[in-house]
Amino acid sequence: MEIIKEQKSCGICDEEKEKGIYLYNLFICCECEHKMIHTEPTEEQYKYYLQKLKHINQPTLYS
Incomplete structure (x- = not known):
């Protein structure tokens, strides 16, 4: 998992953020990542x- 430090559009909240991760080709900001991890399936x-x-x-x- 790589931390990115430039303005990218988050694929979850659609806001421009500086810090986050890429999950394949989708950029997810740190705030959304935290919210997703702590959200219960219910x-x-x-x-x-x-x-x-x-x-x-x-x-x-x-190959």
Whole structure:
């Protein structure tokens, strides 16, 4: 997991943030990462995160 230090648009909150991680090709800011980790599956916000994470495109692995 790599910490990025430049302005990128978060794939969850759509805000420009400086710090965050990439999950494949989706940038997730530190704040959203923290919220996602601490959200229980029974909470309404959990469904929102699942919908946002569906936009991840796993890179093709060439052999």
